[in-house]
Amino acid sequence: NAGVTQTxxxxxxxxxxxxxLQCAQDMNHNSMYWYRQDPGMGLRLIYxxxxxGTTDKGEVPNGYNVSRLNKREFxxxxxxxxxxxxxxxxxxxxxxxxxxxxxxxxxxxxxxx
Amino acid sequence: xxxxxxxxxxxxxxxxxxxxxxxxxxxxxFSNLRWYKQDTGxxxxxxxxxxxxxxxxxxxRYTATLDADTKQSSLHIxxxxxxxxxxxxxxxxxxxxxxxxxxxxxTRLMVKP
Numbered sequence: 637n638a639g640v641t642q643t644x645x646x647x648x649x650x651x652x653x654x655x656x657l658q659c660a661q662d663m664n665h666n667s668m669y670w671y672r673q674d675p676g677m678g679l680r681l682i683y684x685x686x687x688x689g690t691t692d693k694g695e696v697p698n699g700y701n702v703s704r705l706n707k708r709e710f711x712x713x714x715x716x717x718x719x720x721x722x723x724x725x726x727x728x729x730x731x732x733x734x735x736x737x738x739x740x741x742x743x744x745x746x747x748x749x
Numbered sequence: 750x751x752x753x754x755x756x757x758x759x760x761x762x763x764x765x766x767x768x769x770x771x772x773x774x775x776x777x778x779f780s781n782l783r784w785y786k787q788d789t790g791x792x793x794x795x796x797x798x799x800x801x802x803x804x805x806x807x808x809x810r811y812t813a814t815l816d817a818d819t820k821q822s823s824l825h826i827x828x829x830x831x832x833x834x835x836x837x838x839x840x841x842x843x844x845x846x847x848x849x850x851x852x853x854x855x856t857r858l859m860v861k862p
Binding site for chain 1: 800849854
């Protein structure tokens with residue numbers, strides 16, 4: 637049972653390059669999330685998708701776009717990468733209701749030079 | 750402002766000893782409080798979720814307490830093991846905000862033999 641799978645695990649980009657981070661879950665969850673984790677700070681929500689076909693901004697959406705491709709997949713795109721976007725990116729999913737745990741992938745470590 | 754503060758930031762204990770991690774929050778309106786364990790290089794994994802009416806909840810050697818009046822929670826680890834070395838993250842969910850979470854910065858625990 638894979639849970640939440642993120643690809644790639646590591647990536648180095650140059651400023652101005654674009655890339656897409658992929659996320660897929662096999663738990664039939666409706667809700668999916670993208671977070672970033674920076675040293676000394678708590679995880680911050682970038683975008684989330686409450687169900688297939690819907691996406692909403694989180695706390696730090698600037699510089700990012702998302703696509704909920706289907707129920708399983710939720711991708712995060714950096715159109716023009718900036719050094720401030722160097723971070724570890726986590727995707728998560730959760731079942732229905734407000735008291736369900738979020739299940740996280742193991743992250744994508746992204747460095748932008 | 751909705752915030753979650755954790756203390757201490759880091760902690761070193763000897764294998765077999767107990768320890769207690771603290772969490773204070775100002776998130777409102779409160780829905781539930783979660784503790785996650787994050788191993789180095791991995792995504793967070795849920796340990797417990799407590800709603801307003803729950804004072805204590807256990808998961809093996811992990812016991813979480815919640816005082817919703819003082820907006821404080823603690824995570825007690827009994828008979829620590831080397832595998833307990835990780836970051837422990839306190840997370841609070843806001844009511845009427847979907848499954849939106851506010852993350853603390855974590856306590857980094859190192860268990861030494």
